[in-house]
Amino acid sequence: MMGIIEPIRALPWYVQLILAMIALFWMAQDITKLGMGPKYRWGWTIIVVVAYFFVGVIGVAVVIAIYFVWSRALYTRGSVLN
Numbered sequence: 001m002m003g004i005i006e007p008i009r010a011l012p013w014y015v016q017l018i019l020a021m022i023a024l025f026w027m028a029q030d031i032t033k034l035g036m037g038p039k040y041r042w043g044w045t046i047i048v049v050v051a052y053f054f055v056g057v058i059g060v061a062v063v064i065a066i067y068f069v070w071s072r073a074l075y076t077r078g079s080v081l082n
Helices: 002-009 013-034 038-055 057-075
Strands: none
Touching: 002 057, 013 038, 013 057, 038 057
């Protein structure tokens, strides 16, 4: 698994930032498309920014994966967690 992570961490910081911004814009568009509202957009945006600063692009990828599972499995089915 370390063979996959090292090339990603070796990318220049500006490429990592661009990838994080693309992921953030995609997530914001998806939140708007699902009609969740601004509180969810701001909440997930803050989580993505914190993950980027502490873990880098790998953290953003993990947050995007968690968001995708949450938005498809929990939010759209009317879970108790909303």
